[in-house]
Amino acid sequence: MKWLLRIAVPTVALLMVAFLIFRTPDTDPAQMRAKYGGEPSQFVAIGDGVTVHLRDEGPENGRRGAPAIILLHGSNADLHTWQPWVDILKARYRVIRFDQVGHGLTGADPAGDYSLENYVADIDEVADALGLESFVLGGNSMGGGHTIAYALAHPERLDALVLVDAIGVPPLGEVEEGGGNIGFTIARTPVLNQLMRHITPRSMVEESLRQSVSNQTIVTPQAVDRYWELLRYPGNRAATIARFSAEPSSFDAEDVAQIDMPALVIWGEDDALIPVEAGLWYDRHLPDSRLVVYDGIGHLPHEEVANRSGAYLLQWLDEQGFAPAAN
Numbered sequence: 001m002k003w004l005l006r007i008a009v010p011t012v013a014l015l016m017v018a019f020l021i022f023r024t025p026d027t028d029p030a031q032m033r034a035k036y037g038g039e040p041s042q043f044v045a046i047g048d049g050v051t052v053h054l055r056d057e058g059p060e061n062g063r064r065g066a067p068a069i070i071l072l073h074g075s076n077a078d079l080h081t082w083q084p085w086v087d088i089l090k091a092r093y094r095v096i097r098f099d100q101v102g103h104g105l106t107g108a109d110p111a112g113d114y115s116l117e118n119y120v121a122d123i124d125e126v127a128d129a130l131g132l133e134s135f136v137l138g139g140n141s142m143g144g145g146h147t148i149a150y151a152l153a154h155p156e157r158l159d160a161l162v163l164v165d166a167i168g169v170p171p172l173g174e175v176e177e178g179g180g181n182i183g184f185t186i187a188r189t190p191v192l193n194q195l196m197r198h199i200t201p202r203s204m205v206e207e208s209l210r211q212s213v214s215n216q217t218i219v220t221p222q223a224v225d226r227y228w229e230l231l232r233y234p235g236n237r238a239a240t241i242a243r244f245s246a247e248p249s250s251f252d253a254e255d256v257a258q259i260d261m262p263a264l265v266i267w268g269e270d271d272a273l274i275p276v277e278a279g280l281w282y283d284r285h286l287p288d289s290r291l292v293v294y295d296g297i298g299h300l301p302h303e304e305v306a307n308r309s310g311a312y313l314l315q316w317l318d319e320q321g322f323a324p325a326a327n
Contacts (some may be wrong), residue, residue: 024200027232029107036226036278037105046125053105054098056074056077056088056130067159067322068094068132070123072301074165075142075184076208076240078230081140082325084306088314093322096135098126100143102243108235119146120153127157131139131225136317139161139262139272140302148251151259160320161263162313165299169278170250181273188244201239202228214297215272215304256285259266263289264316266309268297290316 009016036044037053049098058066069089071082079097099106101122102114109118123146127135136159139147144166151158186192186204205228209219230235237247263286267279276293292312294305301309 014133023198024232026234027229028030029234032229033105036165036230037073044126044129046122046129049110050122051106052098052100052122052126054096056094057086059091063094066094068090068096068135068255070127070137071095071097072100072139072143072146073103074096074143075243076103076231078226080226081300083301084315085302085310088310088320093317096130102236102239104230107233108239112242112277113245114239116149120150123150123264124154134159136162136322137265138264139166140164141299142167144168148256151261152255155259155261158261159322159323160261161259162266163263163268163282164302165268165274166282168251168275169281172277172281181208184208184244188252199325203267207232212299213304214268218300218303232277236271253285255281260287262320264293265314266290266301267291268299268304269293269295270297271299273299309310
């Protein structure tokens with residue numbers, strides 16, 4: 001017994017020291033708001049104790065009179081991921097983006113509810129808070145899945161859909177969110193994911209982002225800092241673990257086929273997280289869709305090929321007759 005204690009005590013001490021050395025604590029909410037929540041950010045209460053961080057931008061001569069589009073970010077991203085598209089669209093469209101619960105400056109859901117139904121309810125509540133009767137809804141990755149779910153629940157409120165490398169497709173080979181990504185793999189692995197609540201190296205976040213994209217120029221020190229710091233916003237790491245611990249869901253082809261509205265499906269041909277076959281599946285089953293695939297681009301076409309994809313989206317929206325004639 002004594003020899004066991006002689007081994008156990010220093011081992012535990014060593015582990016405690018290692019934990020203290022490598023521990024990455026939560027970021028300070030006030031500092032994060034100052035850094036990432038300045039103009040034109042708003043913090044809007046939508047009920048159930050949730051206050052969302054959002055940005056609502058549009059034409060200077062009448063934002064509220066312009067057609068509205070809400071953009072939903074993907075897993076462990078935030079509203080800043082849409083900045084290149086906002087810069088292209090906001091002269092003619094009212095562009096709204098917000099940090100979904102468990103992400104960015106919105107932070108954790110007070111009830112710990114990260115179900116698909118709760119995310120859909122939040123979209124509805126944000127639209128209500130901003131006085132929107134109808135709008136275009138778009139999303140990347142996880143946000144794309146939320147877009148489809150919202151269209152199924154509230155088709156009467158939507159004018160069109162925009163899917164960017166969206167989740168939600170039934171298993172097609174290796175089609176799953178997070179395949180081959182170190183951050184997402186750890187988030188869904190028992191025991192390891194609990195360590196991630198306390199030890200989240202910046203290098204891991206950078207590697208995860210690099211594995212998600214083909215255009216490595218968008219992996220700037222500023223972008224990595226933002227992902228790393230906002231992942232460590234209080235409650236976001238626990239939310240990530242809760243989301244990835246849940247059983248993944250997908251949509252039935254028969255349900256998707258009932259979404260009777262224009263849909264633009266954008267994909268990166270080299271997406272290693274959600275292969276382009278998933279985009280082909282959406283294009284095949286959505287009744288009124290158009291598929292655009294970008295060669296040599298990964299999971300984030302709205303950032304990796306921002307000008308081309310944003311300009312194409314603007315053209316497509318105009319073709320639907322949503323925007324007034326340009327001056």
